Amino acid sequence: MAGAITAHLSEKASQRPKHITESPVVRIVLIGIALLFLALIVLLPLASIFVEAFKKGIEVYVASVTDPDAISALKLTLFTVIIAVPLNTVFGIAAAWAISKFQFRGKNVLITLIDLPFAVSPVISGLIYVLLFGAQGMFGPWLAEHDIKIIFALPGIVLATTFVTFPFIARELIPLMQAQGVQEEEAAASLGAKGWQIFWRVTLPNIKWGLLYGIILCNARAVGEFGAVSVVSGHIRGETNTLPLHIEILYNEYQFSASFAVASLLVLLALVTLVVKSIVEWKSSSQQEAKE
Amino acid sequence: MKGSKSRSILPGFGLSLGFTIFYLSVIVLIPLAGVFVKTAGLTWEQFWDTVTNARVLASYRISLLTALAAALINLVFGLLIAWVLVRYRFPGKKLIDSLVDLPFALPTAVAGIALTAIYAPNGWMGSLLTPLGIKVAFTPIGITIALIFIGLPFVVRTVQPVLQDLDKDVEEAAVMLGAYRWRTFRRIIMPELIPPLLTGFALAFARGIGEYGSVVFISGNMPLKTEIAPLLIMTKLEQHDYSGATAIALVMLVASFVMLLIINYLQWRSNRRVAAV
Amino acid sequence: MHIEVRGVSKNYNGHQAVANVSFSIERGKLIGLLGPSGGGKSTLLRILAGLESPDAGEIYINGKLVNNVQPQQRGIGFVFQNYALFKHMNVFDNIAFGLTIRKTDKAEIKRRVDELLDLTGLRGFEQRYPHQLSGGQRQRVAFARALAPRPELLLLDEPFAAIDAKVRKELRTWLKGLISTLGITSIFVTHDQDEAVEVADEMLIVQQGRLEQQGTPISIYTEPKTAFVAGFIGHSTVVEEPAALRGFELTKLSQGTQAIIRPEFVEVGREQEIAFPSAAAKGTVRHVFFRGAHLELDVQVGDTRVAAHRSLDQEPLQPGEEVSVLIHRLYVVSEQSAVMVENPLKVDPLPVHI
Numbered sequence: 001m002a003g004a005i006t007a008h009l010s011e012k013a014s015q016r017p018k019h020i021t022e023s024p025v026v027r028i029v030l031i032g033i034a035l036l037f038l039a040l041i042v043l044l045p046l047a048s049i050f051v052e053a054f055k056k057g058i059e060v061y062v063a064s065v066t067d068p069d070a071i072s073a074l075k076l077t078l079f080t081v082i083i084a085v086p087l088n089t090v091f092g093i094a095a096a097w098a099i100s101k102f103q104f105r106g107k108n109v110l111i112t113l114i115d116l117p118f119a120v121s122p123v124i125s126g127l128i129y130v131l132l133f134g135a136q137g138m139f140g141p142w143l144a145e146h147d148i149k150i151i152f153a154l155p156g157i158v159l160a161t162t163f164v165t166f167p168f169i170a171r172e173l174i175p176l177m178q179a180q181g182v183q184e185e186e187a188a189a190s191l192g193a194k195g196w197q198i199f200w201r202v203t204l205p206n207i208k209w210g211l212l213y214g215i216i217l218c219n220a221r222a223v224g225e226f227g228a229v230s231v232v233s234g235h236i237r238g239e240t241n242t243l244p245l246h247i248e249i250l251y252n253e254y255q256f257s258a259s260f261a262v263a264s265l266l267v268l269l270a271l272v273t274l275v276v277k278s279i280v281e282w283k284s285s286s287q288q289e290a291k292e
Numbered sequence: 293m294k295g296s297k298s299r300s301i302l303p304g305f306g307l308s309l310g311f312t313i314f315y316l317s318v319i320v321l322i323p324l325a326g327v328f329v330k331t332a333g334l335t336w337e338q339f340w341d342t343v344t345n346a347r348v349l350a351s352y353r354i355s356l357l358t359a360l361a362a363a364l365i366n367l368v369f370g371l372l373i374a375w376v377l378v379r380y381r382f383p384g385k386k387l388i389d390s391l392v393d394l395p396f397a398l399p400t401a402v403a404g405i406a407l408t409a410i411y412a413p414n415g416w417m418g419s420l421l422t423p424l425g426i427k428v429a430f431t432p433i434g435i436t437i438a439l440i441f442i443g444l445p446f447v448v449r450t451v452q453p454v455l456q457d458l459d460k461d462v463e464e465a466a467v468m469l470g471a472y473r474w475r476t477f478r479r480i481i482m483p484e485l486i487p488p489l490l491t492g493f494a495l496a497f498a499r500g501i502g503e504y505g506s507v508v509f510i511s512g513n514m515p516l517k518t519e520i521a522p523l524l525i526m527t528k529l530e531q532h533d534y535s536g537a538t539a540i541a542l543v544m545l546v547a548s549f550v551m552l553l554i555i556n557y558l559q560w561r562s563n564r565r566v567a568a569v
Numbered sequence: 570m571h572i573e574v575r576g577v578s579k580n581y582n583g584h585q586a587v588a589n590v591s592f593s594i595e596r597g598k599l600i601g602l603l604g605p606s607g608g609g610k611s612t613l614l615r616i617l618a619g620l621e622s623p624d625a626g627e628i629y630i631n632g633k634l635v636n637n638v639q640p641q642q643r644g645i646g647f648v649f650q651n652y653a654l655f656k657h658m659n660v661f662d663n664i665a666f667g668l669t670i671r672k673t674d675k676a677e678i679k680r681r682v683d684e685l686l687d688l689t690g691l692r693g694f695e696q697r698y699p700h701q702l703s704g705g706q707r708q709r710v711a712f713a714r715a716l717a718p719r720p721e722l723l724l725l726d727e728p729f730a731a732i733d734a735k736v737r738k739e740l741r742t743w744l745k746g747l748i749s750t751l752g753i754t755s756i757f758v759t760h761d762q763d764e765a766v767e768v769a770d771e772m773l774i775v776q777q778g779r780l781e782q783q784g785t786p787i788s789i790y791t792e793p794k795t796a797f798v799a800g801f802i803g804h805s806t807v808v809e810e811p812a813a814l815r816g817f818e819l820t821k822l823s824q825g826t827q828a829i830i831r832p833e834f835v836e837v838g839r840e841q842e843i844a845f846p847s848a849a850a851k852g853t854v855r856h857v858f859f860r861g862a863h864l865e866l867d868v869q870v871g872d873t874r875v876a877a878h879r880s881l882d883q884e885p886l887q888p889g890e891e892v893s894v895l896i897h898r899l900y901v902v903s904e905q906s907a908v909m910v911e912n913p914l915k916v917d918p919l920p921v922h923i
Contacts (some may be wrong), residue, residue, distance in 0.1 A: 043391065048415075119551060121541075124525065163319055185302050223399065247405065
């Protein structure tokens with residue numbers, strides 16, 4: 001259920017003899033409607049963030065993004081990402097390896113279960129950890145006894161983020177590795193390559209672009225996760241606020257310019273994500289073409 | 293995936309499957325099961341009273357209706373955008389294509405405050421629409437717009453590859469049999485697009501029901517009017533009403549599982565058909 | 570004349586796909602459009618269908634200029650290379666599609682589809698979907714679908730390319746029989762000369778967008794008009810210096826003239842087996858290939874290597890064996906023509922005009 005669908009626009013599909021395309025007028029009208037819709041729904045919000053961010057001048061902007069609370073929110077966000085993304089990367093590779101290279105019963109059930117976090121509302125993703133580790137949760141009393149804090153603390157934020165971004169990399173790799181089959185790996189094994197050698201020298205080079213793409217998507221979502229983190233963080237300024245939560249607090253305190261200034265940082269990250277994604281798509285499609 | 297034998301010569305099956313199941317259980321399955329355990333602690337009457345409370349029912353209705361409206365709008369415009377991107381040539385097409393993914397990459401809270409700023413009565417769009425008597429921010433229309441933003445890529449990105457792989461031959465065959473453009477679209481192209489459209493619709497709808505970050509700012513959060521179900525869970529939690537929150541969550545979870553099954557079924561069915569031909 | 574094409578040309582981004590092609594076809598003929606891949610055959614077919622517009626030239630069907638008639642209105646049936654069946658429709662609906670477009674009434678559609686199901690041997694499959702059919706069955710559906718609206722002209726683009734070699738032979742025979750029963754003018758594109766020779770009443774040889782020759786399979790085989798046709802049709806060896814071959818030194822071939830020799834023009838054997846030993850040269854057998862009904866020999870004569878056939882009934886020859894090689898005739902070719910020249914030594918020292 002992710003945005004994990006790699007679709008590279010091919011030139012071929014848009015070169016059409018006149019009998020199987022629309023008249024120029026219809027074409028222009030359709031393109032016009034599509035662009036207008038995208039401008040209204042996607043481009044306008046994007047532009048508004050930068051306009052709002054700089055409304056009160058560059059000083060306010062700089063002050064907002066260098067505010068100690070903003071810096072600490074940034075650090076917390078980065079820290080969360082550094083734990084959650086590698087965990088899900090290892091999981092994604094392991095799951096894709098098991099699912100694509102072997103036959104076993106219940107495979108489809110497993111794939112559906114991996115998709116589960118996509119189907120769950122972010123708020124519920126946070127809630128489930130509160131129910132487990134919160135003060136009144138199942139393990140709450142035991143954790144309190146041992147003075148371990150999960151909810152309203154860093155571990156809870158990491159857990160919630162990991163849950164929300166759980167399927168991204170697996171979802172990207174499974175179809176890719178299924179399409180590639182097992183022939184190359186079997187050839188390597190028959191030539192005497194051992195497990196990790198097969199993975200590093202045969203499988204990884206084949207999946208590197210898909211893997212990178214999955215990591216980028218996972219990263220973008222991990223940085224930007226709001227609902228789930230909001231439930232488990234407790235909104236303690238300078239301690240358990242991630243960047244998106246910091247934006248919310250500033251917004252609710254009517255510090256709009258500051259809020260948009262911090263938001264603009266995340267927009268830049270989103271734009272970088274899109275650029276890297278385009279490069280990856282371009283690379284992987286040229287790799288595919290070379291193979292065909 | 294045929295051709296691989298029951299006993300593969302490749303190593304790592306036990307390790308990779310074992311880790312997959314372990315990690316899946318720890319991060320996803322056991323925490324999710326907590327919801328069911330917690331709800332089991334309620335009596336049936338308590339559960340029923342919670343989930344049929346007027347405010348809760350209203351929140352379900354708002355979440356469902358706005359998600360449905362947004363998914364329907366995305367169905368139409370998502371198809372249009374995919375069509376234009378795949379079939380026509382115009383300057384800036386690559387850029388527009390990347391822009392479609394922005395809702396995936398942009399943090400939801402950022403989208404939320406941006407849309408609110410635009411559609412608030414003094415915002416760019418708000419100041420144009422308010423004189424016409426159209427209120428967007430802090431109404432269900434605002435929620436719907438946020439969900440359109442969030443759901444758009446799902447439809448575009450599921451339809452696009454299918455549209456791209458449609459054979460020109462098939463359309464030409466229809467032409468040679470006497471069909472003009474509209475009829476070819478309706479009778480030949482549309483039937484091929486219905487499975488991905490359904491999948492994209494279901495994905496956008498499922499995402500819309502659970503969406504929180506982009507909606508809370510623009511919705512205004514008025515109970516019975518613009519309060520969505522995920523927000524109500526949040527409110528219950530802030531009031532330390534864990535049972536209430538869990539009961540509402542359970543209903544939503546069951547709904548999303550059903551959606552997920554439908555989506556997987558749709559994808560499985562269309563994959564099978566593609567593989568067979 | 571049923572179909573007439575005059576001076577048709579088509580350019581794709583500077584690439585001349587069809588270059589000034591003219592031909593005409595009589596009603597009821599089955600025409601094979603033969604040539605190497607990428608030679609413009611399919612483009613020509615698509616221009617006839619109206620799927621592409623020519624840059625220049627005219628196309629007449631039944632004496633009527635159709636250049637500006639849309640493909641939907643031309644009354645042409647088209648069978649696509651990969652059949653292009655409608656995946657979401659069953660066999661019945663696929664075949665009926667062209668009729669429903671024409672708003673034919675239901676009973677008439679049913680009658681016509683039934684007729685075609687019988688004709689194509691698809692009776693009993695009408696409820697199946699394309700993915701439930703074999704390649705040969707799909708081909709038949711595509712064929713029936715194209716025929717349903719009773720087209721004046723049937724165009725087939727590489728109709729057998731996607732079918733297993735075994736089924737292909739069977740389908741060819743079937744298709745030829747069917748088309749001759751129906752009497753519908755048909756043009757099929759192929760790059761396989763066996764297929765064209767076997768199926769077609771008449772062939773059009775197309776290369777690099779140009780029409781090289783039109784004629785019956787036999788006339789094209791025995792009287793190739795251009796170097797390309799002489800080399801393309803049949804199995805042949807190109808000889809760079811024909812004047813060096815025994816007998817042909819008398820033909821006053823100018824330096825640099827090329828010739829083409831077919832295996833059946835060459836007789837190879839021990840000296841006593843050759844009919845005109847005086848016209849034969851000495852050669853060496855290099856390789857012997859078993860070709861089922863006969864043996865194929867690769868023989869070296871001087872600096873030239875030629876292919877020849879030998880019957881299985883004759884005494885076998887071994888690689889390395891010295892043999893006599895008699896070249897009965899060859900095609901002397903130049904850019905625009907191919908002329909057959911008999912071995913002068915074979916027929917007595919009479920002067921031979923080229």
